[in-house]
Amino acid sequence: MGSSRGSGAGNVWRVSGLRQEVDEPDEAVLARAARQIGLDPGQLAFARLAKRSVDARGRGADLHFVVQVDLAGQGPIRSQKFERLRRSGKVREAPTAASLRVESAGRPGGASGGAVPHVVVVGAGPGGLFAALGAAESGARVTLLERGEPIERRGRKVVAFHRGGEPDPDNNLLFGDGGAGTYSDGKLYTRVSDPMEFTVIQELIDAGAPPDIAYDARAHIGTDRLHRMLPRLRARLEAAGVEFRYGIRVTGLVRSSGARSEARIRAVATTEGEIPLDALVLCIGHSARDTWARLLEDGVLLEAKPFQLGVRIEHPQELITRGRYGPEIGDGLGPASYNLQSKGAPPAHSFCMCPGGRIVASVNEPRRLCTNGMSNSKHSSRWANAALVTTLTPEDFASFGFEGPLAGVELQRHLEERFFVAGGETYQAPAQRADDFLEGRLSGGELKTSYGFGAVPGRIDELLPPQVRDAIREALGRFDRTIPGFGGPEGLLVGIETRSSGPVRMTRDRESRRALGFENLFPAGEGAGYAGGIMSAAIDGARSAQSAVLEARESLSKPRS
Template sequence: MREFNTVVAPEVGFEEEELRAHLVAKKLISQEEHIQVLRRSIDARQRQIKINLRIAADTAPISLEFVEYQPREWDVRSCPPVLIVGAGPAGLFAALRAIENGLKPIVLERGKDVRSRRRDLAAINKDHIVNPESNYCFGEGGAGTYSDGKLYTRSKKRGSVRRVFEILVAHGAPEDILIEAHPHIGTNKLPKIVTALRKTVIAAGGEVRFDSKVTDFLLEGDEIKGVTLADGTKLEGVATVLATGHSARDIFQLCQQRNILIEAKPFALGVRVEHPQQIIDQIQYKCADRGPYLPASSYGLVAQTTFQQAERGVFSFCMCPGGFIVPAATAPGEVVVNGMSPSRRDSKYANSGIVVAVELEDIPAFAKHGPLAALEFQAAVEREAWQYGGKTQQAPAQRLVDFVDGKVSTSLNETSYQPGLASIDMHDMLPDFIADRLRQGFKAFGKKMKGYLSNEAQIVGVESRTSSPVRIPREAETLAHPQIKNLYPCGEGAGYAGGIASAAMDGEKVMEAVVRSWKK
């Protein structure tokens, strides 16, 4: 087998028969050879868009092989238990790693299984009813399952990205994620994959318990023995892994109440901006119609802003081409928005978080809350959004140019956000330093992408769950909490990951640390 790079047109790069004919015509392969795309990326920097490919060719048929993960049967029913709090990517991948190393994972999820969650999501969208235990953030699969499914990560040092992708493919994800430069699964496909991961855990003798909210820790001196659930059940294990996600405020509050060290952490807060997807395509692809081969285009933007002599970044976050804005509140009395895309990315809308970096010195009025300072600031802004939205899940909104110019929009555009929008002056709702920096950022983005700053776009608030506003510290070598023995903070909620892939890698990394400690 040999490998080579080539550059082709979109209609060739995404069609297997066209690609093969092109390679034969260019004498890059013979008629007898088989091919397999190993890597694919889009280069849209010039008017003539190109597809960069890494190709394998051989006289024998080629398939994408697993090189870092080999599925096999395990039996850990009689092995020592390890408790994993949270069934998001960090928790599920920690469970798989526990099984491979001779521990029985007991995964405790406060919410419902992935299928049952759908009824609660429908209730948020249609009836404006927020179930605080089952919503877009809480439930099997975590916040990523019903948000988007983007897998791109820069966290290469955290673990093996390839291994994570291979595990996902082994559980039903499309093989394309192994070759795309910016892989994406889609919220319509993720539920089946999450279900398959759970079945693997259970088949090996592990447990996944739903409606199992942790309400207390079983502490003996400086060591955690286990947890107490809302129904009074007490569980013990060789270690407790906290993989609760960035929105489990009650866990942070419990840590503070039990004198477990936590720290306030900088995060980012802002809005979702929604454009017609056609506008973003025209800007990025430099053509009126992207045609049948090119995917819905995305963007990444960043600008430096100054407010009261302090510089902060404003940047795009979780950009969802061909996607939808969804209500991501986790409690009544708050409005939070997030973005998601189906696998086809075929919605007529593009949306992205545009957020401002928030440092602790930006919010001095909340310093009295100590390690919960950033969390309380975050919650206060979400409550304001709920008030301005009419005390429902309607989201405050404003046309983009109107926001920059300080005008209330007399009407709003159509939107993908099902609960509906309320036209307000977003400067009234947002803290001054957030609103002013957003205004500066949008002006800068309008210069970088001609046509971006338009009243055909609108901002929708508030985008506040970008990352955890609290860090649960851990030691660099052992990955255990510095004060409490056998407590292992993990994933986004502890402040050590920022997406599906990085959280999954962190889950594996933490469980490996648990195993090392257990085997001593």
């Protein structure tokens, strides 16, 4: 999609603030967008939905969509309506897609001639997959290392754990083909203002994601569909020249000899030997605790960063849909979701909401408990769940006696062990009804939940750190006013949720994206502390890979002494 200045032919314009009725065809709203800027629909050269979200503020009385439309005319648009809307800001140039291919001075990405840099990418989550694709599209030879297995084998090991086995340290809901997002059902809610977003979205659609992820404000792929997409993404990368190596762990960094102001890595040490490289992109994910420890030993600068911690809360989906849309639920809207925020002290918010979903055990270490949520593409479960989290800081870590770059990791482990024991040491989860949590009492009777290992009554209000408990209590009261019943007996808190975000940052230069103190090490994504979610991780991986290719080309072009 191209764009130029002015209002001439070829420009794509974004029209905002359009209303679409629940039963109104998309073609009708596209035609209305054209007429709003003074075009006859027959004069359109191009039109598509750019964004669509539900406006449920009327709770059934006035349910509708709020829509943005991208369109272009067959010639210059010179109507007074168009100019007036441009001045008001309701019409603006539509953003354009960025290329995965990077160009260096005098040499476009993918061009032949000169030494071909070898870029090694660690991690096959969104960040790693798009880092590998970006490097390959830019003409590098790319090797992608993943500690887990392809999704076909990863899935079998996940099922084995949920049928009573022990967690596999490399193949679980956190590690393996596709990364943690594969089992957090492919939510694309967290968008960023980067033209690379459109490129990532199109690659996902080409791999089998539904086209509506390009405009749905609550875009969601679904775990079931992601399992089918990953082999296609793998084939796409392999066709671009990426070599996948599964079941291989990084054990260290091998530095070049000689005096340098910054260290240069000549190879990465792995469980299968050393792999020489020209640049290394680390996309290790937000739970790579063992890898962080090894990188710290190898001199990589890490720092503790704030992370989010809390619980899962689960309700009957009917309660959420009724509370959001009103008693007369409009056809075509599907199960309702929510995104709630409390501005208490400390603040809390919902995260990773799964309409028609289930709670799962997000575990990669034995005798530790962590929950997460997922849903399939049809949202067919009768349950709705989300994380309720607040933010803990390094100062909070210190209050528990944990200090240093990995202090947040140690706090996570401490709390995961506490909840594992409270659940009976069988991966059952302690749980407490929302009203009991507010009143500080143990829940009685059967605790119905979608969590596969089951729930046992527990004093979550006593198991959580006090500041987390207080933030969630404040939030429950506020959220119950937004969705009646949210903080009542039909709400069930299931704990604990520790992996909503990573507790570590690998320090890097803002412009070059290089790890401080290293010439050719590029940390990226959630595991580096620079992303939060599938979209931002994919973009950060792609951008970091572009920087890695440029650095490697420059290094290879220098005369060797």
